[in-house]
Amino acid sequence: MPDTSAKFEVTLVLPTTEERIISVRTDEHIWDAALAAGIKLPALCHQGRCLTCAGRLLNGGQVDQSESVSYYPADRDAGFVLLCTGRPLSPLRILTNQQEKMREHRRRKGLPAPYS
Ligand code: FES
Numbered sequence: 001m002p003d004t005s006a007k008f009e010v011t012l013v014l015p016t017t018e019e020r021i022i023s024v025r026t027d028e029h030i031w032d033a034a035l036a037a038g039i040k041l042p043a044l045c046h047q048g049r050c051l052t053c054a055g056r057l058l059n060g061g062q063v064d065q066s067e068s069v070s071y072y073p074a075d076r077d078a079g080f081v082l083l084c085t086g087r088p089l090s091p092l093r094i095l096t097n098q099q100e101k102m103r104e105h106r107r108r109k110g111l112p113a114p115y116s
Contacts, residue, residue, distance in 0.1 A: 008088040012039060013058065013095045024088045030055075030063075031083040041083060041096055045069075048085035050114045054102035055081050055094040062089035074109045075102070 006026045024033040043053040048068025057079040065071040068085040080102045106113035
């Protein structure tokens with residue numbers, strides 16, 4: 001049973017290269033915590049399917065993607081995360097707005113890449 005009171009610091013590196021540090025509970029989706037902090041990141045499905053909310057881990061770290069409808073070991077290996085359904089399991093540093101890069105990665109691997 002995860003400790004729902006636990007929180008991790010998540011640094012979001014935005015396209016403007018501006019960095020925002022937010023605190024995210026382990027039972028909270030990173031996208032929702034960003035919105036609560038006034039940071040509106042891209043998203044469409046909010047189910048972990050469309051890749052619109054994709055980010056990329058810059059310094060490793062762990063994200064729980066068990067609530068994502070479509071997430072593959074190859075995504076994890078390449079450092080891609082889906083912020084709409086991802087919950088932090090460690091401190092994180094994430095480059096946001098990576099939807100095109102993640103779709104390209106999926107196409108290369110022969111995996112579903114919606115809206116490509
Ligand atoms: S908004 Fe669709 S995968 Fe996150």
